[in-house]
Amino acid sequence: MPDELMFIERSGKYGTLMSTDRVLYDSRSDFQRITVFENDLVGRALALDNAFNVSTVMEAFYHEPMAHLPLAMASGARDVLIIGGGDFGVATHVLKHRSVRRVIMCELDGGVIEAARRFFPEWAEVEKDGRFELVVGDGVAYCREADAESFDAVIIDSTDVYGPAAALMSEEFYGYVKRALRPGGVLMQLSTDVMIYRDNWKILVPRLRTRFAAWAPVLVPIPFYLTGSWGLVMARKGEEPLDPAHVTAEYLKGIGGVKTLTPEGVRAWMAPPPYIQPFFEDLNA
Amino acid sequence: MPDELMFIERSGKYGTLMSTDRVLYDSRSDFQRITVFENDLVGRALALDNAFNVSTVMEAFYHEPMAHLPLAMASGARDVLIIGGGDFGVATHVLKHRSVRRVIMCELDGGVIEAARRFFPEWAEVEKDGRFELVVGDGVAYCREADAESFDAVIIDSTDVYGPAAALMSEEFYGYVKRALRPGGVLMQLSTDVMIYRDNWKILVPRLRTRFAAWAPVLVPIPFYLTGSWGLVMARKGEEPLDPAHVTAEYLKGIGGVKTLTPEGVRAWMAPPPYIQPFFEDLNA
Numbered sequence: 001m002p003d004e005l006m007f008i009e010r011s012g013k014y015g016t017l018m019s020t021d022r023v024l025y026d027s028r029s030d031f032q033r034i035t036v037f038e039n040d041l042v043g044r045a046l047a048l049d050n051a052f053n054v055s056t057v058m059e060a061f062y063h064e065p066m067a068h069l070p071l072a073m074a075s076g077a078r079d080v081l082i083i084g085g086g087d088f089g090v091a092t093h094v095l096k097h098r099s100v101r102r103v104i105m106c107e108l109d110g111g112v113i114e115a116a117r118r119f120f121p122e123w124a125e126v127e128k129d130g131r132f133e134l135v136v137g138d139g140v141a142y143c144r145e146a147d148a149e150s151f152d153a154v155i156i157d158s159t160d161v162y163g164p165a166a167a168l169m170s171e172e173f174y175g176y177v178k179r180a181l182r183p184g185g186v187l188m189q190l191s192t193d194v195m196i197y198r199d200n201w202k203i204l205v206p207r208l209r210t211r212f213a214a215w216a217p218v219l220v221p222i223p224f225y226l227t228g229s230w231g232l233v234m235a236r237k238g239e240e241p242l243d244p245a246h247v248t249a250e251y252l253k254g255i256g257g258v259k260t261l262t263p264e265g266v267r268a269w270m271a272p273p274p275y276i277q278p279f280f281e282d283l284n285a
Numbered sequence: 286m287p288d289e290l291m292f293i294e295r296s297g298k299y300g301t302l303m304s305t306d307r308v309l310y311d312s313r314s315d316f317q318r319i320t321v322f323e324n325d326l327v328g329r330a331l332a333l334d335n336a337f338n339v340s341t342v343m344e345a346f347y348h349e350p351m352a353h354l355p356l357a358m359a360s361g362a363r364d365v366l367i368i369g370g371g372d373f374g375v376a377t378h379v380l381k382h383r384s385v386r387r388v389i390m391c392e393l394d395g396g397v398i399e400a401a402r403r404f405f406p407e408w409a410e411v412e413k414d415g416r417f418e419l420v421v422g423d424g425v426a427y428c429r430e431a432d433a434e435s436f437d438a439v440i441i442d443s444t445d446v447y448g449p450a451a452a453l454m455s456e457e458f459y460g461y462v463k464r465a466l467r468p469g470g471v472l473m474q475l476s477t478d479v480m481i482y483r484d485n486w487k488i489l490v491p492r493l494r495t496r497f498a499a500w501a502p503v504l505v506p507i508p509f510y511l512t513g514s515w516g517l518v519m520a521r522k523g524e525e526p527l528d529p530a531h532v533t534a535e536y537l538k539g540i541g542g543v544k545t546l547t548p549e550g551v552r553a554w555m556a557p558p559p560y561i562q563p564f565f566e567d568l569n570a
Contacts, residue, residue, distance in 0.1 A: 008302070010302070012304075012326060013303060013304045013306075013324040013325065013326040013327070014301070014302070014303055014304075014326050014327070014509070015301065015302045015303075016299070016300065016301055016302070017293070017295070017299070017300040017301070017302060018298060018299055018300075019297075019298045019299075021298075039298040040298065041297060041298040041299050041480075041481065042298070042299070057480075058480075060560065193508075195326075195342075195343075195508045195509075196326065221506040221513060221514050222513075223478075223480045223512040223513060223514055224299070224480075224512060225513070226513075227508040227509060227513050228506060228507075228508060228510070228511075228512050228513005228514055229506050229508055229513055258559060259558065259559050259560035260558045260559070260560055261558065261559075262553065262556050262558050262559075264549070264552045264553040264556040265553040265556070265558060267549045267552070267553065268547065268549040268550040268552065268553035268554075269553075271547050271549040271550070273544065273545045273546065273547050273550060274543060274544050274545070274546075274547075275345065275544035275545055
């Protein structure tokens with residue numbers, strides 16, 4: 001192993017490493033360390049507080065389910081709120097939906113936005129879209145002040161919820177989100193994997209359930225995330241179940257250019273295998 | 286990061302690391318370095334030539350598709366040949382099938398077998414099963430000498446095929462396997478992921494296609510494998526397509542104790558998403 005500048009992400013007794021061809025940016029904002037590096041395998045990558053967030057090569061594996069699954073459940077969505085998402089990636093995919101007339105992205109850290117404009121210009125392009133509106137500020141406060149029943153979908157694309165973004169899995173916050181959603185509206189949130197961070201679900205789900213009748217885990221393979229399998233969670237304001245059958249081949253074709261989603265894949269991600277199914281069932285008890 | 290004995294597996298510019306609570310065994314056989322270590326996240330792990338093979342915590346994610354998918358396609362299979370598989374893991378799962386009357390496991394490296402008996406006794410248990418037969422020797426030679434049409438399924442559970450086990454993806458070898466299979470019989474083989482080792486498919490598939498009319502990739506999430514997504518390949522002696530619909534809830538229930546497989550999951554694994562579908566289509570051209 002030659003000497004080199006290596007990006008190492010550990011989580012207890014497991015971790016990943018990426019050798020860097022070049023570190024393009026490394027700075028501290030008021031909130032966190034922001035690093036942009038690249039190598040010819042993962043492409044250009046964004047790390048926040050030394051945690052790999054996303055890269056140009058694998059972004060669709062993360063952004064597509066975050067954007068297109070809630071919008072499939074909240075059919076014909078017009079108004080979408082993104083909490084976090086400062087790399088503009090989720091917004092890019094949400095704006096592919098012709099039904100959408102307004103996307104508000106509320107990102108806490110202006111430093112992430114600046115870095116994204118500079119190093120991920122293909123995503124920051126959305127700022128030219130007349131339907132896009134940027135708010136730099138606290139997502140919890142934004143949701144508290146938002147008009148009731150003003151959004152069809154709220155997508156929470158934060159750093160890990162077991163870390164600094166913990167306020168984004170508080171009962172209080174979920175109450176604000178529910179109020180801001182129209183009837184039938186859908187929340188989508190990054191949760192955690194179930195191999196390393198399984199316990200996070202025990203905190204998150206009970207809080208979500210105090211506010212939302214319907215919820216569902218989405219266990220999605222995301223290459224270069226720690227174990228390569230990650231968890232998202234969806235919830236709906238209303239009793240209608242979150243049915244993966246909404247993600248049809250026709251729906252995906254209508255979006256255009258979708259890379260990682262198939263109807264079969266989404267059904268699988270929402271049908272937890274036997275090793276983890278009882279765990280999720282217990283969370284419903 | 287405290288000083289520690291760390292298992293690091295690199296593949297070019299990406300890698301994984303596992304801290305070891307204890308290295309139980311580390312030795313060189315005539316063929317390779319054999320290491321057994323454990324930590325409380327992955328359980329007890331087997332590494333061959335510094336490549337993570339399998340561990341007690343994640344074994345089902347790998348062994349179950351390797352065993353239960355070909356046996357679903359070759360319904361009522363009676364005779365099964367395993368090439369490699371010296372940790373006895375695949376054999377353990379194959380022997381759960383009541384239709385199976387004989388399993389031959391042909392492992393090249395007696396050192397792996399000795400290590401497995403000592404450190405993975407729950408898998409080596411299969412040696413007590415009257416249907417199980419061990420051959421220590423070369424898998425290519427075994428297939429060359431095998432009776433024609435004597436197996437319903439041949440499962441190739443080797444180390445990485447782009448490495449020392451390259452002979453297990455030669456046209457010659459596939460010819461022997463085809464001859465050894467009964468009509469309608471199925472080959473299952475570990476291939477590679479499609480993020481890091483995509484080019485391996487360009488070597489493997491054309492060779493497979495010279496011998497087998499029907500083949501299919503199976504893209505399966507395997508936690509703690511490099512990118513967390515891996516690739517298996519199936520092929521059939523005969524024209525009948527390899528239809529994931531064979532993996533029904535009833536079939537899985539009949540095996541008993543299956544942890545990682547669902548009908549939805551198998552359908553998804555065999556329906557490559559748009560980002561990789563054209564790649565596989567080109568291999569068919």
